Amino acid sequence: MTVQAKSSDRQTPEGSAPPRSSRIISIQRWSIVLLVAGGALNYVDRATLSVANKLIQDELGIPVAKMGLLLSAFLWAYAFSQLPIGGLIDRFGPRRLLGLGLFGWSLAQAAGGFVTSFGSFISARFALGVGEAPLFPGGARVVRDWFGIRERGFATGLCQSASSLGNFVAVPLLTYLMLSLSWRWMFILVGAAGILLAGVWWMMYRDPSEVALTPEEHRYLTEGDENTSSGPPTLAQWGHLFTHRTTWGMIAGFFGTIYTLWLYTGWLPFYLEHERHMSVARVGVLAAIPYFFGCVGAVVGGWLCDFLTRRGWAPMTGRKLLMVCALCGISVCTVGTVFAKSDSLALALISVSLFLIYIASSAAWATVPVAAPGQFTASLGSIQNFGGYLGGALAPAVTGFIVQRTGSFSEALMLSAAISLAAAAAYLLLVRGTIHSEGPAGGAAKS
Known part of the structure; x- marks a missing residue:
């Protein structure tokens, strides 16, 4: 990626948005391509355990409730790693932290192919959670x-959209690898792909501090943003x-979003095999459908955020509206899934839920x-993600225990619907405005 300064010959009319230089456009495109690739791979990695769920249970002798704990091991590590990782990204930059994280989580993913017990699998999934922690705060x-x-x-x-894209690709791809080779080789090959991508990220991406920006480029990046400041945050x-x-x-709203997602x-x-009595091969195809709708929802949610801003809505207000409406819709669709008599209707409602989940996720991260202020971006994003993945960590474990106790997913889905509704109420009542910097130290003033 080029880092040489290029001045634009265009003149910017007073009051209009400043133009982007060709270099800024190139950096934006490469950044998004790499983040989408990393995010998609991130979710392929996460899906390996759920796709191979039954085969791993059979080979290692792990009961359903313990599988819920195994699914949650990654999530607990991921959630609590969020708290320090945001500040580290704001201090050292996303290039270093995302590169190290991608390399580390890929090693952990490959290690999953060599496990021989429940304990060793827990360790590999814990390491995976720590390694994946920088991705989304760094992306913000x-x-x-x-x-x-x-x-x-x-x-x-x-x-x-990368997360839903990853899940959309993951189910058929991982099912194919698992049935063609084995679930162990599935883990190893996906880990190797991540190590390769880590090298590409390190070579291609640069932080702004590593680029000599022109005055016009700096103006484009800061124009209209009244909540700017500089310098890494103190503890x-x-x-x-x-x-x-x-x-x-933001923590409560994202808790409800990620609980249902996970x-x-x-x-x-x-669920499709146990509750809807589908074959493994059929599930490998049909389970990808909701994630296609999730991918569309992520892009639509981001577009709606900018659309509402262009229509005169304050950025925070528009994003809040999307979050509340999406969370309420998720609750309704989740209840509908419980009472759906046909497999087609249940799959359609789950697809709409994923569509709305990713609208909510895009709105939350766009907030x-x-x-x-700028130097708090990764910090606030990681705090929000911590809240979300507390919900994400609880969802698989709670669901596993409920299904083992009742033999059905109905109570687990109704609980998820209630959590989504409570999250919408929390977002509506608590998210009131931006967090502004104050004074020369750049501390945060109360919103």
Whole structure:
């Protein structure tokens, strides 16, 4: 990627959005391509265990409830790694942290192909969670660093589409690898692909501090963004983010979003086999359908964020509206899935749920670059993601215990619907405004 300065010959009319230089456009395209590739691979890695769920149970003798714990091991490690990782990204930059994270999680993924017991599998999944922690907070920082405020929503939506794209590709791809080779080789090959991608990221991506920006390029990146500041946050400033109602509203809203997402990510193949009595080969095809709709929802959600901003909505208000509406819709569709008599209707409702989940996810992540000053972007994003993945960590384990106790997914789905509705209420009541910087130290003022 070129880092030589290029001045644009175009003149910017007073009050209009400044133009992007050809270099900025190139950096944006490469950044999004690499983030989407990393995000898709990230979710392929996560899906390996759910796709191979029954084969791993049979070979290693792991009961259903313990499989829920195994699915959650990654998520607990991922959730608690979020707390320090955001501040580290804001201090050292996404190039270093995302590169190291991608390399580390890929090694852990490959190690999953060599496990011989429940304990060793737990360790490999824990390491996977730690390694994957930098990706989405780092992606939020990349969007904040390289996109103007009018374009951050769509760029965020593209990045968020990677997770659903990964799940869409993962189910048929991993099923094919698993049935053609073995579940162990499935883990090893996916890990090798990640190590290769880590090298590409390190060679291609650059942080803004590594690029000599022209005045016009700097203006494009900051124009219209009233919540800008510079310098990495101190530990005290990072901790001060927790004093804001907006921060807690973002945590609660994302908790509900990711709880439902991981109910499906962890258990959808098993649900279709156990509850809907589908064959493994049929599930390998049909389970991909909801994630196609999720991929569309992520892009639509990001586009809607920018559309509402262009129509005159305050960025925070527009994103809040999308989050609340999407979470309410998720609750309705999840209840509908419980009472759906036909497999087709159940799959359609799950598909709409995934569509809305990814609209909510795009809106939540698009809120991060506008909710706090620039040097807090990854920090706030990781705090939000911590809340989300507390929900994500609970979902597979709670679902596993409920299914083992009742023999059905009905109670687990109804609980998820209630959590989505509560998350919508929390977002509506707590998210009130942006978190502004104050004073020369760049501390955060109450929202």
